[in-house]
Amino acid sequence: MKNFGLLIIIGFMTLNIYSQSKNFIDQPFLETEVETDTLVIPDKIYLTIKLDEEDNRNRRSTEELEKSMLMVLNSLDIDTDKDLSLLDFNSDFKKYFLSSQQVLKAKMYSLIVNDARTAGRVLAGLEKEDISNVSIEKTEYSKSEQLILELKSKAIVKAKQNAENMLAPLNQKLGKAIYISDTNTASLTRQLQGKVAGVQIRGMSSLYGTRAKEDILIDFEKIKFSSKVKVTFVIE
Template sequence: MKNIVLILIGFLTIQTFAQNKNFIDQPFLETIAEIDTLVTPDKIHLVIMLNEEDNRNRKSTEELEASMLRVLNSLKIDLEKNLSLLDYSSDFKKYFLSGQKILKTKMYSLIVSDAQTVGKVMAGLEREEISNVSITKTEYSESDQLLLNLKAKAILKAKQNAEKMVEPLNQKIGKAIYISDLETASITSQLQGKVAGVQIRGYSSIYGSRAKEDIVIDFEKMKFSTKVKVKFTIE
């Protein structure tokens, strides 16, 4: 029985070695392909700060909040879905200044889908003396599917490269025997206020007057890329 087991182990070892040797001995071509694309962000994150001290008419936080909601409703923004309170503790944050005066502060997160809406939001809030608005992040909602599509295109490009490389030899490529996802990247801008990647034109607070027209926002497009390595047999 022991001899039979040893024979079986030896047979399996020879078979495995033979298969590996056959794989290594096959003529193959290795190629690397990379694909990238630029897309416009469709999820733009804003932070809106409401503070009694930030407006010249000393409107209360409640008045500023009502004005903010009025502006956002006028722009047909789904507040239940896209607006959330970020920093709100014990009904309000307390800041004790001279004379024990209490100033209330609220911070909201707002998500919109395009630069035009961002401009309208900023201009509308500016008219209501709410100027503490910042852009914190941009995203592309279909990034996962986009990267999968790019990988498929990269593999197709690798095949086309391989076919062109063997064409002068009057040979053909066969099936793929190895595929490796070398690099997948999505560049998601993390924007803090006025930084590289976003341009703001007509922001009235810069010039000391209230916004009479919508603020124009331009976002840098986001780059997504993927790279693959593929080995094809040569026939």
């Protein structure tokens, strides 16, 4: 008897779920999918600077190279306390053993600058101080989270406009949204990491081919952000 009562309850729950599903399907609805995107100029450019006693023409010590690097960065009004950091927990003590008698020290720094012009000035200034082992590691956009939210909002607005335009010839009215799906989680469709793609360098014979004194001009490819949403509206 108890089992019979349980079957009745389960049967009622199944009927209730089926009824709700059927009511949703039976409603006239319109579904539209929209994607919005934009291109932005990166405003966080990561440079890696290697200071090596062996890697300079005049065999200057790491300490001397470090002083020259700081002089260049300070002359460009770069906040070295905030934007310059030492890489690797043991970089201060990283050593290259060339022989049992000789030890050369090296340090690697990470520097963040906010635009291509400053990056070019850093490269040019360091080159004049015989510091040429500098690489561009990656670029980022600092307001990416806010930008993604804005793209989502624009996609929703565009989805509603599309739906209204589709119903206009039918003289039907668009109802409320009953389902919204962020189909690609507002993905960053292009992020430059590692060896940076989309970079063009002009000046100093495309970086150190000669010892020319002109500025180094760098052009970074813009970063593309996109958001795709799918919205289902009731047709009233």
